[in-house]
Amino acid sequence: MPKRRGRPPTIRSIRALVLRLAHENASWGYRRIHGELAALGIKVAASTVWEILREHGIPPAPQRQSTTWADFLRSQADALLACDLFETRTLTGARLYVFAVIEHATRRIRVLGATTHPAADWIVQLGRNLLMDLDEVGSKARFLIRDRDSKFTATFDALLADAGLKVVTTGIRTPRINAIMERWIQTCRRELLHRILIWNQRHLLHALREFESFYNRHRPHRALGQAAPLRPLPAPITEPGQISRLEVRRRDRLGGTLREYQHAA
Secondary structure, eight states: OOOOOOOOOOOHHHHHHHHHHHHHOTTOOHHHHHHHHHHTTOOOOHHHHHHHHHHTTOOOHHHHOOOOHHHHHHHTGGGEEEEEEEEEEOTTOOEEEEEEEEETTTOOEEEEEEESSOOHHHHHHHHHHHHHHHHHTTOOOOEEEEOOOTTSOHHHHHHHHHTTOEEEEOOTTOGGGGHHHHHHHHHHIIIIITTSOOOSHHHHHHHHHHHHHHHHHTSOBGGGTTBBTTBOOOOOOOOHHHHHTOOEEEEEEGGGTEEEEEEOO
16 A cells, blocks of 8 residues: 655745744734744644644633733833932932933933922922824824822823823833833943932923933933934944044033033034
8 A cells, every 4th residue: 555645745935934923923823823824825734833833832812912011011112101209418418309211212311300308299280291292293103001109199190091001000110110210320320320419309400301302412322323313323433534633622511511512513
């Protein structure tokens, strides 16, 4: 009797496409992937798709579709804002509280205000100011990450919800969930607040406005390929003559606490 032939091997390109669809679509099971292949005119058995996934150690869809917090942040970066309150002190020891918001995708920072008494009504008013600013620039933000501070009231959340912003609260004692905002606060302390003496609320706001402008329009960011949130990188200098005659000038802000370097006109 002639030997029974086994199933012909699946073409390598089809196997690669099955794996790609599985990795790019965590919620798709083998039958959903099989249907997508059929829609592309690729004829292959559903059982073959199942075997390819099994051979490469890819678990069933219910086990693949759980989204980690890091995955959520990466996938929603363009739609994410984060905010926080942080404390600083004046030369006389008075406490001042700063409220700031950062965009995850662009790293643009907005210092909304500073006060000695961060009451709930004050934060709600700053929320209104934020929404007006976002509307002016045509922001597509859909989520705002905040901690569970009692100063963020239901009125604040409702105000944002009415404008289409869903509030996402962090867990208790989990600062890493709001890591980008926390990192900016550290930068603000290290590069500004720890290097100057703050006299009063007015002086603090002036310093923060200068730092906000510096941070958004000049300071390089590794996450942005060394561009700034509101300043793209210029075209590289390619002419040897220009490189050999570099004329770079320094601009001091806040008495030299912040320094910007630019080509001489």
